[in-house]
Amino acid sequence: MASLPPRPASQRRSSPREQESSSSADNHQAQLPRxxxxxxxxxxxxxxxxxxxxxxxxxxETTEQxxxxxxxxxxxxxxxxxxxxxxxxxxxxxxxxxPMSSPEWRSPCPCVLVAHEKCLLDWIAxxxxxxxxxxxxxxxxxxxxQCKSEIHLTRPRSLIVDAVRSLERLTGFMLVPGIFVVLGxxxxxxxxMLGTHAVYEIxxxxxxxxxxxxxxxxxxxxxxxxxxxxxxHLRHHWRLDLGLPLIPSVLIASRTTLTDSVLPVIPMIFxxxxxxxxxxLNIGHWPPSAALTIALLPYLRGAYNAYYERVWLPKEQQWxxxxxxxxxxxxxxxxxxxxxxDNGDGNRIHEIFEDDDGVVEVEVDFDIFAxxxxxxxxxNNNAAExxxxxxARGPAPPLNAPPEDGQDAAPAPNVPQRRNxxxxxxxxxxxxxxxxxxxxxxxLFPSIAAAVGEALRVMLPKSWVTPPSSGKATGLLQAKWGRxxxxxCLFVGVKDAVMLYVRWKMAQNHRKRRVLNYDxxxxxxxxx
Amino acid sequence: MSxxxxxxxxxxxxxxxxxxQSDPNDALVELGPVSDNELTHWTxxxxxxxxxxxxxxxxxxxxxxPSNYPNAPPEVKFVTRICHPNVNFKTGEICLDLLKTSxxxxxxxxxxLTSIQQLLTSAEPDSPLNVDIAQLFRLGDFVGAEALIRYxxxxxxxxxxxxx
Numbered sequence: 001m002a003s004l005p006p007r008p009a010s011q012r013r014s015s016p017r018e019q020e021s022s023s024s025a026d027n028h029q030a031q032l033p034r035x036x037x038x039x040x041x042x043x044x045x046x047x048x049x050x051x052x053x054x055x056x057x058x059x060x061e062t063t064e065q066x067x068x069x070x071x072x073x074x075x076x077x078x079x080x081x082x083x084x085x086x087x088x089x090x091x092x093x094x095x096x097x098x099p100m101s102s103p104e105w106r107s108p109c110p111c112v113l114v115a116h117e118k119c120l121l122d123w124i125a126x127x128x129x130x131x132x133x134x135x136x137x138x139x140x141x142x143x144x145x146q147c148k149s150e151i152h153l154t155r156p157r158s159l160i161v162d163a164v165r166s167l168e169r170l171t172g173f174m175l176v177p178g179i180f181v182v183l184g185x186x187x188x189x190x191x192x193m194l195g196t197h198a199v200y201e202i203x204x205x206x207x208x209x210x211x212x213x214x215x216x217x218x219x220x221x222x223x224x225x226x227x228x229x230x231x232x233h234l235r236h237h238w239r240l241d242l243g244l245p246l247i248p249s250v251l252i253a254s255r256t257t258l259t260d261s262v263l264p265v266i267p268m269i270f271x272x273x274x275x276x277x278x279x280x281l282n283i284g285h286w287p288p289s290a291a292l293t294i295a296l297l298p299y300l301r302g303a304y305n306a307y308y309e310r311v312w313l314p315k316e317q318q319w320x321x322x323x324x325x326x327x328x329x330x331x332x333x334x335x336x337x338x339x340x341x342d343n344g345d346g347n348r349i350h351e352i353f354e355d356d357d358g359v360v361e362v363e364v365d366f367d368i369f370a371x372x373x374x375x376x377x378x379x380n381n382n383a384a385e386x387x388x389x390x391x392a393r394g395p396a397p398p399l400n401a402p403p404e405d406g407q408d409a410a411p412a413p414n415v416p417q418r419r420n421x422x423x424x425x426x427x428x429x430x431x432x433x434x435x436x437x438x439x440x441x442x443x444l445f446p447s448i449a450a451a452v453g454e455a456l457r458v459m460l461p462k463s464w465v466t467p468p469s470s471g472k473a474t475g476l477l478q479a480k481w482g483r484x485x486x487x488x489c490l491f492v493g494v495k496d497a498v499m500l501y502v503r504w505k506m507a508q509n510h511r512k513r514r515v516l517n518y519d520x521x522x523x524x525x526x527x528x
Numbered sequence: 529m530s531x532x533x534x535x536x537x538x539x540x541x542x543x544x545x546x547x548x549q550s551d552p553n554d555a556l557v558e559l560g561p562v563s564d565n566e567l568t569h570w571t572x573x574x575x576x577x578x579x580x581x582x583x584x585x586x587x588x589x590x591x592x593x594p595s596n597y598p599n600a601p602p603e604v605k606f607v608t609r610i611c612h613p614n615v616n617f618k619t620g621e622i623c624l625d626l627l628k629t630s631x632x633x634x635x636x637x638x639x640x641l642t643s644i645q646q647l648l649t650s651a652e653p654d655s656p657l658n659v660d661i662a663q664l665f666r667l668g669d670f671v672g673a674e675a676l677i678r679y680x681x682x683x684x685x686x687x688x689x690x691x692x
Binding site: 123 | 635
């Protein structure tokens with residue numbers, strides 16, 4: 001190995017190991033070139049030529065001996081020697097030089113290698129060529145292949161060329177960060193837009209406009225430069241700049257369990273940074289201010305989730321288990337029970353479901369299988385389509401903006417809920433479907449909440465939903481935002497209730513399934 | 529410069545050929561251009577190193593010399609199939625840095641082939657082109673690897689004309 005350039009190249013192309021392995025490579029290289037050049041110019045000198053034919057004479061000592069020999073026998077300035085100089089690149093020696101052109105000879109390094117200048121330049125140009133396979137990183141130093149000392153060359157420098165080249169290199173470096181900046185600002189803009197939309201949905205046009213007013217202010221004319229304007233804007237409205245894009249982000253995050261630990265803290269930040277503590281923290285006052293209400297939503301979410309988990313989740317899983325194939329058998333029950341209890345993972349149940357459906361059932365009992373597919377079509381569809389585990393999510397709001405409660409309830413009714421994950425499930429399932437489901441549901445949630453709020457306004461007695469003429473509101477539902485928030489919470493609760501009912505009903509019906517007999521005398525299927 | 533580019537390979541290759549003929553390489557059975565009028569396409573027959581699993585083997589290699597040789601390395605491929613972690617069993621492609629990044633004009637065709645012969649005895653199973661044999665190496669099954677190599681060395685042996 002030692003004498004072999006040790007690194008198969010295709011994998012590690014840039015040669016970072018060249019340095020560390022240079023000792024072995026040196027030996028190797030030192031051995032090879034010298035051998036050849038000498039073999040050439042000194043065909044009569046047998047002592048040198050032997051080397052070529054002994055590839056296995058590997059020890060570096062040999063090489064070094066040879067090196068010493070050769071360097072002692074052949075001083076670096078071969079011109080003084082009587083044997084002709086020989087170019088290590090083109091392998092021609094002095095005698096072959098065309099007398100007319102009389103090429104320049106160069107000895108750029110301490111070792112014995114000499115070469116035509118034009119060969120060297122050609123080689124260096126090749127090394128520096130941008131398309132060269134060597135080019136893996138920065139333009140490497142040009143090293144003598146034998147002694148590894150740097151080969152210096154002087155070239156006329158042009159300020160413009162240098163500047164442009166370094167600029168080119170800089171652009172190369174900036175490419176990836178630039179892409180990230182562009183993508184990031186696109187995401188930021190989108191998020192801000194969604195946040196604005198959410199604010200309008202929840203608060204209605206008037207209040208929404210008041211909240212977002214700073215965004216629509218005309219720039220003051222007195223401010224001269226755009227930078228000053230930008231900084232001023234940043235100073236005055238950083239809450240909006242930060243809060244608006246946070247709205248959709250938190251909406252989405254609160255549909256997962258990732259932020260369970262973070263969400264309750266966010267309102268704290270809000271309270272701490274609240275600009276007008278009197279108004280915001282007036283807890284005793286009823287109805288509470290919009291900001292306070294929204295800030296409290298994460299806790300509501302947490303409480304609701306905890307309640308759901310404790311009270312309903314076990315039952316729900318029980319029901320889900322019942323509609324599994326061969327439910328009730330110890331083995332099956334055990335397996336699924338573990339799965340369910342450990343993960344409560346609807347998706348996994350879903351998969352088990354399919355597996356059993358396809359494999360186990362077919363093997364065991366065709367009647368059940370048929371029943372499953374035909375008679376129990378409704379069951380089957382229900383079980384496969386909607387999520388085995390409907391999840392209840394408590395509300396979770398973003399900063400000082402609109403509400404978002406019951407995130408998981410959020411998906412629009414017509415968004416098929418294929419996979420919901422239990423809130424305890426830590427390993428999130430990032431299948432495309434569930435991701436789209438989560439994101440879409442979260443983004444639609446403000447609209448849903450607002451729609452339910454509108455429905456409340458229409459349905460509830462007028463005195464509940466219109467502020468008294470005296471001015472001060474006396475109830476939560478008297479403002480648009482209050483109705484929206486209550487509507488959102490209501491939606492979550494009702495949705496969960498419906499899903500639980502479906503689970504329960506499916507389990508009930510599952511127990512009552514019967515396979516119909518085929519009555520041969522009547523020629524049709526008859527009831528029991 | 530353009531003249532040097534077009535001139536260098538031919539002249540240098542003739543030089544190398546002459547050297548080889550006056551002073552053959554122990555690793556090789558034969559080496560030379562495929563035909564007299566095409567100096568940039570060589571062929572070689574390599575010997576296995578005695579005392580290794582490749583002992584007694586003969587492999588034919590195909591050597592293509594690019595027009596900017598010696599600034600660019602020659603393209604060397606095994607024509608005879610060889611069982612080696614760093615050689616593709618089907619295409620004969622060789623994974624050796626000398627043939628890619630660490631090439632320098634100071635190498636010649638014969639020294640390159642010498643290096644390839646040395647590669648036979650110092651495989652690098654961590655960057656394999658032949659996953660099967662590399663896996664044997666990595667698992668430490670040297671007996672199995674050697675048996676496999678010996679089998680292929682014997683069964684695939686190049687039996688063309690032999691000048692030695």
